[in-house]
Amino acid sequence: MRQIRLSGTGGQGLILAGIILAEAALLDGRLAVQSQSYGPEARGGSSKSEVLIDTDPIHYPKITLPDTVLAMSQEACDKYTGDLPENGLLITDSLFVARLPDRPVKNVFSLPITRTAKEQLGKVLFANIVALGALVKITGCVSAESLKKAVLARVPKGTETLNEKAISLGAELAAAGG
Amino acid sequence: MFMEQLIEKYFRPGRLPHIWCPGCANGIITGALVKAIYRTGLDKDNIAVVSGIGCSSRASGYLDFNTVHSAHGRALPFATGIKLAAPQMTVIVITGDGDAAAIGGNHFIHAARRNIDLTVLLYNNNTYGMTGGQYSPLTPTNSKASTAPYGTVDRPFDLAALARGAGATFAARGSAFHAPMLVDLILSGIRHKGFSLVEAVASCPISYGRQNKLGDAPAMLKWQRDHAVPAAAYEKLNDEQKADKFPIGVLHQADAPEYTEEYAKIIARARKEGGH
Amino acid sequence: MSKTLLMQGNKAVAEGAVAAGAEFFGGYPITPSTEIAEELSALLPTIGGTFIQMEDEIAGIGVALGASLTGKKVMTATSGPGFSLKQELIGYAALAEIPIVIVNVQRVGPSTGQPTAPAQGDVMQARWGTHGDHPIIVLTPASVPECFRLTVRAYELSEKYRTPVILLMDEIIGHMREKVQLPAYDSIPKPERKKPLGPPEEYRAYSGAQTDLVPPMAAFGQGRRWHVTGLIHDEYGFPDGSGKATQELLDRLFAKINNHLDDIVETEEYRLDDADFALVAYGGTARAAYAAVDLARAEGVKAGLLRPITIWPLAEKQLKALGGQVKHIIVAEMNRGQYVLEVERTVAGRCPVTLYAKCNNEAIAPAELLAALQKAKQHTGGA
Numbered sequence: 001m002r003q004i005r006l007s008g009t010g011g012q013g014l015i016l017a018g019i020i021l022a023e024a025a026l027l028d029g030r031l032a033v034q035s036q037s038y039g040p041e042a043r044g045g046s047s048k049s050e051v052l053i054d055t056d057p058i059h060y061p062k063i064t065l066p067d068t069v070l071a072m073s074q075e076a077c078d079k080y081t082g083d084l085p086e087n088g089l090l091i092t093d094s095l096f097v098a099r100l101p102d103r104p105v106k107n108v109f110s111l112p113i114t115r116t117a118k119e120q121l122g123k124v125l126f127a128n129i130v131a132l133g134a135l136v137k138i139t140g141c142v143s144a145e146s147l148k149k150a151v152l153a154r155v156p157k158g159t160e161t162l163n164e165k166a167i168s169l170g171a172e173l174a175a176a177g178g
Numbered sequence: 179m180f181m182e183q184l185i186e187k188y189f190r191p192g193r194l195p196h197i198w199c200p201g202c203a204n205g206i207i208t209g210a211l212v213k214a215i216y217r218t219g220l221d222k223d224n225i226a227v228v229s230g231i232g233c234s235s236r237a238s239g240y241l242d243f244n245t246v247h248s249a250h251g252r253a254l255p256f257a258t259g260i261k262l263a264a265p266q267m268t269v270i271v272i273t274g275d276g277d278a279a280a281i282g283g284n285h286f287i288h289a290a291r292r293n294i295d296l297t298v299l300l301y302n303n304n305t306y307g308m309t310g311g312q313y314s315p316l317t318p319t320n321s322k323a324s325t326a327p328y329g330t331v332d333r334p335f336d337l338a339a340l341a342r343g344a345g346a347t348f349a350a351r352g353s354a355f356h357a358p359m360l361v362d363l364i365l366s367g368i369r370h371k372g373f374s375l376v377e378a379v380a381s382c383p384i385s386y387g388r389q390n391k392l393g394d395a396p397a398m399l400k401w402q403r404d405h406a407v408p409a410a411a412y413e414k415l416n417d418e419q420k421a422d423k424f425p426i427g428v429l430h431q432a433d434a435p436e437y438t439e440e441y442a443k444i445i446a447r448a449r450k451e452g453g454h
Numbered sequence: 455m456s457k458t459l460l461m462q463g464n465k466a467v468a469e470g471a472v473a474a475g476a477e478f479f480g481g482y483p484i485t486p487s488t489e490i491a492e493e494l495s496a497l498l499p500t501i502g503g504t505f506i507q508m509e510d511e512i513a514g515i516g517v518a519l520g521a522s523l524t525g526k527k528v529m530t531a532t533s534g535p536g537f538s539l540k541q542e543l544i545g546y547a548a549l550a551e552i553p554i555v556i557v558n559v560q561r562v563g564p565s566t567g568q569p570t571a572p573a574q575g576d577v578m579q580a581r582w583g584t585h586g587d588h589p590i591i592v593l594t595p596a597s598v599p600e601c602f603r604l605t606v607r608a609y610e611l612s613e614k615y616r617t618p619v620i621l622l623m624d625e626i627i628g629h630m631r632e633k634v635q636l637p638a639y640d641s642i643p644k645p646e647r648k649k650p651l652g653p654p655e656e657y658r659a660y661s662g663a664q665t666d667l668v669p670p671m672a673a674f675g676q677g678r679r680w681h682v683t684g685l686i687h688d689e690y691g692f693p694d695g696s697g698k699a700t701q702e703l704l705d706r707l708f709a710k711i712n713n714h715l716d717d718i719v720e721t722e723e724y725r726l727d728d729a730d731f732a733l734v735a736y737g738g739t740a741r742a743a744y745a746a747v748d749l750a751r752a753e754g755v756k757a758g759l760l761r762p763i764t765i766w767p768l769a770e771k772q773l774k775a776l777g778g779q780v781k782h783i784i785v786a787e788m789n790r791g792q793y794v795l796e797v798e799r800t801v802a803g804r805c806p807v808t809l810y811a812k813c814n815n816e817a818i819a820p821a822e823l824l825a826a827l828q829k830a831k832q833h834t835g836g837a
Contacts, residue, residue, distance in 0.1 A: 019631060023460045026633055032460065034631040037570075059744035060820050061630045190681075193692065223677050228520070231684075239681055239692060244674040246523065247683035247693075248516070249546050255480075255513040259520020259528075260674060262504045263478055267524075267675045285516075288509035441504060448499035 001054040002141045003063045006131070007080040008072025008093070010047045013128035018049030020132060020150045025053040027146035033061045046075050053141055068139055070131055071097055072113065081105070091135055093127070109138060111173045117166065126166040129155075133170020144171075181209060188212040188222070190242045197236055199307075201395025203354035203380040207301050208237045210357050210378070211270070214364035218268070226269045228257040230277035233308045234301035234380070237272050251282030254289045257296050265438040268368060271298040275316035276306045279335050283315070290344035290373045294437035297367040297374045300337065303382035311385030322389040337377050342430040347372035349430040353379035355402035356426060366428065372436050379406070379424070461634045463601045463627045467557055468493035469636060470605025471529050475644035476555070477503035478528040480517035482510055482536060485569040486625045487559035490531040511539035515556065519543060522552050523682060525673030527609055527645070531557035534576050535566065538583065545584035546684045547618040548707065551660070551671070553647060555608045557621045559628040562815060571815035572625035572738055574788040580622050581766045587704065589711035591718055592620040592766035596740040598632045604763070610645040611718060615710055616668050622765065624788065626738030626817050647671045654678045660703070661689040667710035711767060720763040721772045725751065729758030730834070731827050732776055734797055735786040736762050739818050743786060746823030757827050765793065770800050777804030782830040786810040786818055806830075 004021065006014040015036045022032035036049040050063045068089045071077035077090075077097045084090060090105045093113040100108060111134055117126040129151055136147045148167060155163045185194075189212070198204045215225065225243040229235035231250035238245040244267075248256040253271045261269045278286050278300050289296060305323065306312040313323035313330045316337065320329045338349040348370040352360035360378055367374035381387065381398035392398050405423050407415065412425035461469070467490050471479070479494040495505040504521070508514045511532055518528040532540060537558045547554050560576045562568035576583075580592045591611050595601045605621060612619040650657050650670040659680040661669050669689075672678035681691040686703055688694040711718065725747050726732065735743035740761045750757035760776050762769050776783060782805055785794035794809040801807050810826045812818045 019460065022631060026458070026460055031633055034460065035626075035629060058632070059748070060742050060817075061626065061632070061738075062817055062819070064819060064821070222679060224675060226674055239683065242679055244523075244679050245681045246520070247681065247685065248519075249542055249684055252512065252516045252543065255508065255516025256520035256523075258506070258508075258513075259478070259480060259517035259522070260524055261520075262506060262517070263521035263524040263526045264675050284509050285513055288513070441499075441506075445499045445502055445504075448496075449502070452500070 001052060001058065002068070002139070003066045004051045004053070004068045004070075004135070004139070004141060005048055005063055005066045005080055006051070006070045007046065007048040007076035008070075009076070010045060012047070012072050013125065014047055014072065015049045016154065017128040017132050018051050020147070020154050021051045021142060022053070023153070024142035024146040024150035025051075027149055028143050030055050031058055033058045035061055046073065046079055048076065048080055068135065068141070070135055072127070072131065073097065074099065077101065089139065091131070091138065093131070109134070109174065109177065113170070113173065116169050116173060120169055121162055121166055126162060129163050129166035130170040130173070133167035134174040135170075137171035137174035184209070184212050184216060188215060188242055189240050193240045196240055198233060199384045201381075201383040202233070203303070203395075203399070204234050204237065204301055206354040206357050207234070207299070207360065207378045207380060208240070210360040211299055211364055212241070213361045214368060217361070217365050218368055220268055224267055226257070226260050226267050227272060228253045228260065228269065229272040230274070230282060232274040232277045232306065233303070234272055234274040235277060251277055251280070251285065253277065254282060254285040254296070254298070258289060258294055261294055261296060261438055262441065265442070269296050270368065271296055273298060273300050275300065275302045275304060276314040279315040279337060287340065287344040290341045290346035290375070292437040293345055293347050293372045293434050295371055295373070297364070297370075297376065299364060299367070300375065300377045301380045302337070302377050303380040303386060305382055305386035307382045307385040311389055324389070338375060338429045341373070341375040345373070345434070346375055346430070347432045347434050348374035348428070350375070350428045351377045351379065351424065351426050353402040353406050353426055354381060355399045356406060359426065363428065370431070372434060456635055456637045458633065458635045460631050461598055462489060462629060462631045463595070463598045463623065464489035464559065464629065465493050466598045466601035466634055467531070467605045467621065467623070468497060470602040471555070471609075472497050472501060473602070473636070473639040473642050474527060474606040474609035476527040476529050476609065477501070478518060478521040478526045479505045479530065480508055480521070480528070481514040481530045481532065482508055484511070484533045484536045486561055486628050487531045487533045487557060489628075490557055490559075494529070511536040512543060515540045515543045515554070518554055519547055519552050522554055523674045525647075525676070527553070527613065529555045529557065531559070533559050533561050533569075534563040534579075537576060537579060541583040541585070544618055545586055545588060548584065548588040548590065549586075549684055550682050551616040551669070551707075552618070552682070553612040553616055553671075554618050555605065555612055555621060556618055557623065559623040559625060561625055562813065568815055570625065572788060572817055573813050574624055574737060574739065575792070575813065576622065577765065577787070577789065577792040580620050589617070589708050590620065590766055591615070591617060591711065591764065592622050593763060594622050594736045594765050595627055596737055596761060597627065598630065599634045601627065602634060602636065606642060606645075613645040613647040614668070615714070616647065616671055617711065622737070624738040626741070650678060658689040659691045660687060662706040667706050667713065715767060715771075718764055719767060719769050719772075721769045722761040722763055724759040724761065726758030726760060726776075728756055729779070730756040730781045731758070731830050732780040732783045733757065733759045733786055733823060733827070734762070734773070734776075734783055734793070735759065736765055736793070739786050739788055742818045742820045742823055745820035746827060749820055749824045750827045753824070753828070755827050755831050768796050768800060773797055773800040774804070777801035781805055781834045783807045784810050784823070784826050784830060786823055786826075788813050788818060
């Protein structure tokens with residue numbers, strides 16, 4: 001089972017990113033559960049969205065041991081990486097995360113996610129899709145084709161091209177490494 | 179039509195006598211209601227009468243319509259549900275001063291705000307009669323009540339003004355003494371499309387009159403005769419003259435979109451724009 | 455045509471309501487149930503139904519009860535504090551026998567508590583929250599597909615037995631998203647309340663003469679003029695102050711539910727066949743319990759799960775049988791121990807019953823229940 005945590009600040013679109021990832025898993029013919037933290041946290045504070053992906057039925061809907069954490073803010077990196085095992089994967093947005101966890105994590109990708117969204121696509125709000133592009137490229141947790149389909153099914157009409165671009169920019173960032 | 183025939187037509191067989199005390203004006207007001215309904219010519223099957231809790235709210239059980247004796251203060255939510263789900267029905271709410279203005283006060287102002295096509299007939303006897311004469315939001319200041327042995331401090335609502343301020347498009351006041359006029363006011367309220375309030379000044383000689391030494395039932399009706407002033411004449415009085423008088427008649431009437439008609443447009447739009 | 459989707463639990467409730475033929479929603483916004491209102495505000499008008507946001511929680515259920523009297527299937531939805539406010543009219547619905555589905559997506563309480571965190575502290579409120587003595591049906595979904603299925607089921611029971619039915623959810627299930635396969639809605643039989651026959655003047659809205667004790671219910675505006683009251687009433691609905699009327703009416707209200715427990719009470723068993731140790735868990739907590747059973751089995755503990763789906767009325771038959779089968783029952787719930795009291799009472803010493811309780815904003819995790827099962831095994835002496 002894949003256990004993926006997308007974390008950052010309320011307003012970065014991480015809940016939507018979690019939904020898209022779960023929908024892509026369904027398109028791949030697998031099962032997925034998405035949940036999130038709500039409340040004061042979801043309005044400007046830290047926010048997290050969790051996605052579980054498996055071929056077998058998923059009983060417990062929350063993460064018990066993450067294999068991947070995306071941290072799009074320093075606070076999220078401080079708060080939501082504590083249970084990431086040493087062989088886990090950490091992806092951070094280098095614009096916001098300067099300080100990595102002070103314990104060993106083997107695979108760390110510090111990527112200019114938000115900067116890329118802003119500079120290449122003109123809007124920071126594409127950052128969540130850039131992040132998904134990178135995360136899927138690195139983990140292969142869903143197929144690239146399903147990710148594209150799931151993104152296009154969720155984004156506003158007229159933004160399809162930019163969102164497709166966001167996915168490939170994310171994948172390029174990942175390929176270039178952290 | 180004579181009252182006997184109206185009783186036969188609009189009251190349920192075997193449900194009378196009513197529970198109201200001798201001298202209570204609720205019978206006069208309920209009589210005025212059925213006279214007004216008779217004049218509308220509406221089919222009984224198409225009328226719902228919804229009441230709350232209290233002396234006046236017992237009227238729903240006597241009347242041969244689709245009737246609800248709901249919970250204390252909650253007649254308006256029930257009535258709103260009936261009207262929204264069956265907009266072709268005429269929905270009349272029977273309530274009292276405590277039921278509508280205290281425990282149901284929030285529902286009252288919001289039903290008025292929506293301007294939903296309900297007619298509220300409010301029996302105002304200035305007290306909680308059924309529980310033995312406690313003070314209500316329509317008890318005049320300095321009145322005695324079983325919970326105000328030294329007299330009330332509270333200032334009463336002017337319900338017609340409250341309804342108007344909240345958005346009602348029809349507000350009237352009548353009295354049991356001026357029964358024929360009350361019939362006209364109820365009829366106008368039913369015919370008015372939108373939220374209508376008809377406050378009927380009642381009298382409760384047992385639970386309110388006795389504590390305040392207002393005399394017997396005829397004396398209390400005579401008080402209504404002597405203190406009610408037609409709305410137009412009332413406006414011409416100075417403050418001193420107004421002090422112990424109250425206006426009767428249509429106090430407010432306006433046109434505004436009616437809720438169920440507006441919601442029907444939402445349904446039409448939602449259906450056109452396609453479901454899910 | 456059926457469709458497969460990733461869907462949130464609360465949305466699945468809204469879809470279930472539409473699939474069951476609900477045409478009316480009245481409510482008031484409250485976390486974590488608000489998505490149900492939001493979804494239905496969009497869905498209902500597309501099928502000619504009505505959504506209204508009322509001035510308060512009490513009005514939310516009141517308006518729905520009014521609509522139900524016109525023959526519509528209705529819903530209101532809320533969370534703990536709003537559920538408390540609705541209790542007055544839940545009693546009205548029980549006594550006046552007005553069908554309605556009431557959803558409570560539980561959060562941490564009492565009071566405002568933790569509005570966005572999961573808990574299961576309203577189990578007893580769902581049973582006994584309103585005043586007076588009354589029967590009630592309460593269903594508890596443990597997955598998004600079950601949110602859909604049990605909403606439809608809630609309407610079936612509510613219409614069939616002329617009674618309020620509570621769909622008692624929790625934040626975990628209400629807010630999580632998972633795969634759901636929705637059938638074509640026209641393939642779902644629409645629950646219908648029993649219609650009166652015979653001449654209108656002979657209509658008795660509260661006559662128990664029918665064998666199943668549930669009187670037919672006429673819709674307002676369709677020719678049978680009847681009286682609805684919250685007072686104890688006779689067969690026609692008119693107030694009756696006699697002790698005989700009180701006894702007869704309350705007896706019938708209880709009997710119409712209690713005589714049909716096999717129809718009403720639904721439970722699910724998971725790996726229970728040869729189990730020595732049983733978890734009893736419902737709603738969101740059951741999700742951890744399935745996982746814990748699998749973990750325990752992998753470690754040689756013969757564990758199983760009994761999941762009450764109908765949590766009220768109590769699954770007495772199933773719990774008694776379970777008590778006779780296993781060596782130990784652990785009741786897991788996100789409160790300080792509510793359902794466990796009923797399980798203990800019902801099992802009545804057939805085996806030990808203990809509580810695993812947690813209420814700290816977090817779901818009970820599988821590892822916690824695994825540890826509880828292991829401990830139970832040690833105490834039993836390594837069977």
